[in-house]
Amino acid sequence: MDIHRVTLEQLRVFAAIAEAGSFSAAARALGRAQSVVSYAVAHLEDALGVALFDRAGRRPALTAAGKALLADTRAVLAAVSALGARAEALAGRRAEPEVGVAVDAIVPASWLVALGRAFQQRFPEVTLRIRTEVVEAVPALVRDRAVHVGIGGPFDTGDDPLRRRPVGTAAIVAVAAPDHPLSRARAPLARAEVGDAVQIVIAQRAGAGRDHSVLSATTWRVADAATKLALIRAGLGWGTLPYELVADDLAAGRLVALHIEEWGPKPRPVDLFVFARSDRALGPAARWVWESLPALCAEAG
Numbered sequence: 001m002d003i004h005r006v007t008l009e010q011l012r013v014f015a016a017i018a019e020a021g022s023f024s025a026a027a028r029a030l031g032r033a034q035s036v037v038s039y040a041v042a043h044l045e046d047a048l049g050v051a052l053f054d055r056a057g058r059r060p061a062l063t064a065a066g067k068a069l070l071a072d073t074r075a076v077l078a079a080v081s082a083l084g085a086r087a088e089a090l091a092g093r094r095a096e097p098e099v100g101v102a103v104d105a106i107v108p109a110s111w112l113v114a115l116g117r118a119f120q121q122r123f124p125e126v127t128l129r130i131r132t133e134v135v136e137a138v139p140a141l142v143r144d145r146a147v148h149v150g151i152g153g154p155f156d157t158g159d160d161p162l163r164r165r166p167v168g169t170a171a172i173v174a175v176a177a178p179d180h181p182l183s184r185a186r187a188p189l190a191r192a193e194v195g196d197a198v199q200i201v202i203a204q205r206a207g208a209g210r211d212h213s214v215l216s217a218t219t220w221r222v223a224d225a226a227t228k229l230a231l232i233r234a235g236l237g238w239g240t241l242p243y244e245l246v247a248d249d250l251a252a253g254r255l256v257a258l259h260i261e262e263w264g265p266k267p268r269p270v271d272l273f274v275f276a277r278s279d280r281a282l283g284p285a286a287r288w289v290w291e292s293l294p295a296l297c298a299e300a301g
Contacts (some may be wrong), residue, residue: 009075015070025209050065075278095123099127099129102132104130106170108242132217137276144275149274149276151167167298176239180197183258188261190261197238200232200237201221
């Protein structure tokens with residue numbers, strides 16, 4: 001092994017292939033010719049003295065050594081990126097012009113208000129772009145580099161380039177209009193009973209993953225929580241919503257909390273996290289969001 005022959009470009013290519021799943025896909029993502037990508041990996045393997053990929057199949061597969069060294073490679077790349085970001089900050093350069101944040105629809109609005117208020121005071125010249133998605137679509141946007149930071153529930157990390165830290169707990173509750181058949185039925189409601197009613201669901205983006213908390217055979221898919229709430233209020237179906245969003249409706253009798261047998265009689269707690277790519281250096285504003293969110297969410301309650 002000759003570690004002095006290893007270059008950052010080789011490490012970037014190695015990480016890109018592991019993430020993209022093929023040499024050709026990595027070449028497209030990096031804007032390089034496939035021959036350049038293959039050459040870089042071959043020289044990296046030679047310098048390290050191990051095979052990183054098994055090329056016997058149609059698609060390259062990480063070897064045991066490749067899997068072990070991938071985490072180290074990502075750590076090195078993240079450290080180098082952080083070094084560059086820190087140097088820019090020390091040089092007095094301005095924060096990035098825009099920060100993108102993806103949030104799950106169950107994230108309490110009070111958290112986002114707290115984030116927005118503090119962000120505006122700290123970075124008045126930076127645009128804050130917030131995208132609302134559901135479940136796996138939130139970490140998917142972070143993985144795809146479409147946003148800098150995500151806020152959402154737990155997900156299966158596996159061999160994932162994301163780092164995460166807890167920010168708090170939200171509560172979701174199943175609700176229906178007072179005149180809906182489920183509201184008049186005897187509690188607790190069995191799964192089969194609930195499954196016969198239309199459930200209003202916020203649609204995930206294509207390919208984002210499986211549905212969560214969907215019990216009904218028939219669903220209506222909507223784009224946002226406001227539309228979902230309006231349809232449920234109108235008695236057109238039932239659904240789950242953040243307790244914070246429907247607390248006033250429940251108190252006023254405009255909605256009824258449903259006691260579904262397998263979920264229990266109380267609002268269900270969901271642990272929420274903030275996450276970002278471990279191999280992507282965040283600029284001053286995005287890094288502030290990552291570091292400040294736990295305290296901001298705790299203060300917002």
